[in-house]
Amino acid sequence: xxxxxxxxxxxxxxxxxxxxxxxxxxxxxxxxxxxxxxxxxxxxxxxxxxxxxxxxxxxxxxxxxxxxxxxxxxxxxxxxxxxxxxxxxxxxxxxxxxxxxxxxxxxxxxxxxxxxxxxxxxxxxxxxxxxxxxxxxxxxxxxxxxxxxxxxxxxxxxxxxxxxxxxxxxxxxxxxxxxxxxxxxxxxxxxxxxxxxxxxxxxxxxxxxxxxxxxxxxxxxxxxxxxxxxxxxxxxxxxxxxxxxxxxxxxxxxxxxxxxxxxxxxxxxxxxxxxxxxxxxxxxxxxxxxxxxxxxxxxxxxxxxxxxxxxxxxxxxxxxxxxxxxxxxxxxxxxxxxxxxxxx
Amino acid sequence: xxxxxxxxxxxxxxxxxxxxxxxxxxxxxxxxxxxxxxxxxxxxxxxxxxxxxxxxxxxxxxxxxxxxxxxxxxxxxxxxxxxxxxxxxxxxxxxxxxxxxxxxxxxxxxxxxxxxxxxxxxxxxxxxxxxxxxxxxxxxxxxxxxxxxxxxxxxxxxxxxxxxxxxxxxxxxxxxxxxxxxxxxxxxxxxxxxxxxxxxxxxxxxxxxxxxxxxxxxxxxxxxxxxxxxxxxxxxxxxxxxxxxxxxxxxxxxxxxxxxxxxxxxxxxxxxxxxxxxxxxxxxxxxxxxxxxxxxxxxxxxxxxxxxxxxxxxxxxxxxxxxxxxxxxxxxxxxxxxxxxxxxxxxxxxxxxxxxxxxxxxxxxxxxxxxxxxxxxxxxxxxxxxxxxxxxxxxxxxxxxxxx
Numbered sequence: 140x141x142x143x144x145x146x147x148x149x150x151x152x153x154x155x156x157x158x159x160x161x162x163x164x165x166x167x168x169x170x171x172x173x174x175x176x177x178x179x180x181x182x183x184x185x186x187x188x189x190x191x192x193x194x195x196x197x198x199x200x201x202x203x204x205x206x207x208x209x210x211x212x213x214x215x216x217x218x219x220x221x222x223x224x225x226x227x228x229x230x231x232x233x234x235x236x237x238x239x240x241x242x243x244x245x246x247x248x249x250x251x252x253x254x255x256x257x258x259x260x261x262x263x264x265x266x267x268x269x270x271x272x273x274x275x276x277x278x279x280x281x282x283x284x285x286x287x288x289x290x291x292x293x294x295x296x297x298x299x300x301x302x303x304x305x306x307x308x309x310x311x312x313x314x315x316x317x318x319x320x321x322x323x324x325x326x327x328x329x330x331x332x333x334x335x336x337x338x339x340x341x342x343x344x345x346x347x348x349x350x351x352x353x354x355x356x357x358x359x360x361x362x363x364x365x366x367x368x369x370x371x372x373x374x375x376x377x378x379x380x381x382x383x384x385x386x387x388x389x390x391x392x393x394x395x396x397x398x399x400x401x402x403x404x405x406x407x408x409x410x411x412x413x414x415x416x417x418x419x420x421x422x423x424x425x426x427x428x429x430x431x432x433x434x435x436x437x438x439x440x441x442x443x444x445x446x447x448x449x450x451x452x453x454x455x456x457x458x459x460x461x462x463x464x465x466x467x468x469x470x471x472x473x474x475x476x477x478x479x480x481x482x483x
Numbered sequence: 484x485x486x487x488x489x490x491x492x493x494x495x496x497x498x499x500x501x502x503x504x505x506x507x508x509x510x511x512x513x514x515x516x517x518x519x520x521x522x523x524x525x526x527x528x529x530x531x532x533x534x535x536x537x538x539x540x541x542x543x544x545x546x547x548x549x550x551x552x553x554x555x556x557x558x559x560x561x562x563x564x565x566x567x568x569x570x571x572x573x574x575x576x577x578x579x580x581x582x583x584x585x586x587x588x589x590x591x592x593x594x595x596x597x598x599x600x601x602x603x604x605x606x607x608x609x610x611x612x613x614x615x616x617x618x619x620x621x622x623x624x625x626x627x628x629x630x631x632x633x634x635x636x637x638x639x640x641x642x643x644x645x646x647x648x649x650x651x652x653x654x655x656x657x658x659x660x661x662x663x664x665x666x667x668x669x670x671x672x673x674x675x676x677x678x679x680x681x682x683x684x685x686x687x688x689x690x691x692x693x694x695x696x697x698x699x700x701x702x703x704x705x706x707x708x709x710x711x712x713x714x715x716x717x718x719x720x721x722x723x724x725x726x727x728x729x730x731x732x733x734x735x736x737x738x739x740x741x742x743x744x745x746x747x748x749x750x751x752x753x754x755x756x757x758x759x760x761x762x763x764x765x766x767x768x769x770x771x772x773x774x775x776x777x778x779x780x781x782x783x784x785x786x787x788x789x790x791x792x793x794x795x796x797x798x799x800x801x802x803x804x805x806x807x808x809x810x811x812x813x814x815x816x817x818x819x820x821x822x823x824x825x826x827x828x829x830x831x832x833x834x835x836x837x838x839x840x841x842x843x844x845x846x847x848x849x850x851x852x853x854x855x856x857x858x859x860x861x862x863x864x865x866x867x868x869x870x871x872x873x874x875x876x877x878x879x880x881x882x883x884x885x886x887x
Contacts, residue, residue, distance in 0.1 A: 179583045180580065180583035180584040183579050287668070288596060288597040288600070288664055288665045289596070289600055289619055290601060292604070304608065379604070380604035380608070381600060381602075381604045383571045384597075385597045385598075385601075386601065388570075390572075391572075422576075425576075429584075447528065
């Protein structure tokens with residue numbers, strides 16, 4: 140099948156050829172049927188992955204596309220979750236309102252780190268965002284309204300007697316928003332905004348010389364990223380039904396960074412693959428431990444001891460052998476099949 | 484053609500959905516004619532790793548003994564010990580695993596307040612009885628149908644500490660150093676409530692951030708307030724640091740703390756300086772010959788590894804006892820639930836446990852439809868720096884301060 144592109148429009152098209160459209164159709168069909176074949180536990184894993192995908196997409200737009208380092212992404216997820224907790228749990232606001240308000244609140248609060256980012260770069264920006272994360276965590280622990288580490292209850296999503304409460308129902312809800320978030324991010328990357336993000340990442344002085352407003356686009360990158368995080372936080376809050384500050388500590392921010400680094404910086408697909416990998420590793424260890432428990436009881440105990448080590452080892456090995464992340468592997472496989480049976 | 488395909492797809496989806504649901508509804512999760520599946524979620528990794536193994540030891544020993552002696556109403560217990568990593572996120576993952584994958588009937592232990600709070604909705608949604616080991620009164624007040632606390636909580640122990648001190652000296656000037664989190668604040672609340680009940684006040688309060696080990700300013704504040712007793716709602720490293728600071732200052736002030744600090748490593752950290760250090764705990768020391776303690780020692784010797792556990796002077800035995808109290812309470816609820824065991828009958832079974840005799844190991848266990856905490860009582864122990872042991876100075880009593 141010929142795959143030539145003769146215009147920029149074709150080159151940046153979302154669904155570039157029939158193959159892509161076919162695979163997408165198969166993927167959607169699989170996502171509709173799959174939940175009926177999986178256990179509730181496996182569905183819960185996919186639900187966690189779906190929420191992580193949304194958060195990782197947001198962070199990749201900021202770090203991967205715009206080159207603005209952030210160690211405070213978990214704080215924006217927390218802001219989204221607690222906005223939902225306060226709106227839905229305390230004021231009884233419905234999901235349809237709580238979701239955009241959670242994202243918007245996170246986006247507005249991102250100005251606290253977005254504005255200083257105009258003067259801060261690299262490690263200094265990293266430290267600034269890290270400090271922001273600690274401040275948010277402190278507030279959540281000490282503000283009476285958020286009830287410290289006792290946490291807050293979040294009601295079910297529903298209206299008129301219908302509630303979204305099972306893993307299956309959450310699966311479709313979360314996957315819908317994950318797909319929407321992916322579509323928006325993919326589109327954003329193709330627009331002037333996305334190209335400006337990339338120009339700033341590649342060389343901010345050159346970008347400014349080309350007429351790109353650094354302040355506008357840097358702040359926009361922070362806001363968009365935080366909006367994604369806020370939406371992820373909102374969904375997480377509704378899904379878990381109870382939020383505690385410990386859910387959103389520095390380890391969450393680090394996990395998100397690991398997702399985009401391992402998945403592939405500056406790529407939408409990388410965010411998705413990274414989110415799946417990082418969220419999936421602990422569950423992979425669970426299955427491995429269970430499989431070995433009967434035959435090698437001591438070995439399975441050792442795996443629990445080495446859990447963090449295994450997690451770190453996977454990350455280090457991926458970075459060593461695949462610095463472009465999982466998306467690099469994907470690209471190689473794609474090229475291999477595209478040129479098959481030829482090597483180049 | 485297309486509409487036919489849609490029709491078949493919808494039919495297939497409906498059949499799958501119904502088959503999955505009917506299969507689930509036909510059985511009781513975690514219960515068969517021969518087996519009851521229970522979970523114990525403890526820290527086997529992460530910062531709380533120290534606490535997990537002794538609790539798991541107690542569960543394993545108890546289950547081995549019960550299974551060897553006929554099980555519960557003819558059913559053997561299948562115990563699933565899972566690492567909860569103490570953090571809310573890791574606890575949630577562990578709870579999902581045991582509920583959705585292993586399909587246990589109940590979670591007979593979960594270590595950590597925040598993690599327990601996080602998994603309460605999951606447990607309630609899946610009708611899983613949860614027994615959290617945490618600090619918070621919120622687990623039983625206002626309470627939740629599926630949550631039972633077979634443990635005296637920090638609020639009650641702090642009330643007991645203040646009542647004990649004021650009972651010895653009505654004019655005692657009590658200061659409090661507490662960790663600035665829910666654990667510490669609940670201790671402060673319990674102490675304040677007891678002081679108010681006895682128509683007095685705490686004369687000084689000094690919070691500290693988690694991880695603090697320099698207590699010079701806190702102890703100076705206490706000295707300036709001229710306190711004669713300091714209540715510590717701290718963890719072991721902080722208590723050890725405060726004992727050392729007390730020695731450094733040459734200040735003979737009485738210290739009284741909570742059960743988490745009354746462990747053998749206290750002597751390793753502070754030596755003889757620990758002498759006279761008091762703490763409140765629901766659990767009697769293992770070196771006593773109370774009937775409840777003798778019983779667990781015998782079972783531990785037969786079914787566990789006594790040399791590495793209860794006969795090992797460095798072993799954190801209070802955690803073993805805590806685990807024992809939990810599994811004993813759960814087993815009693817299972818017995819009361821009878822042969823027709825399911826989540827609802829388990830709740831009723833637990834709610835019908837009245838004054839179950841623990842032989843002095845800890846307060847007797849009583850639950851009820853409106854009481855999902857087993858007891859408000861605790862003992863006062865004192866450290867003997869020379870023998871490196873803890874001795875009972877005041878037996879099991881409930882505080883007079885209202886607890887709800």
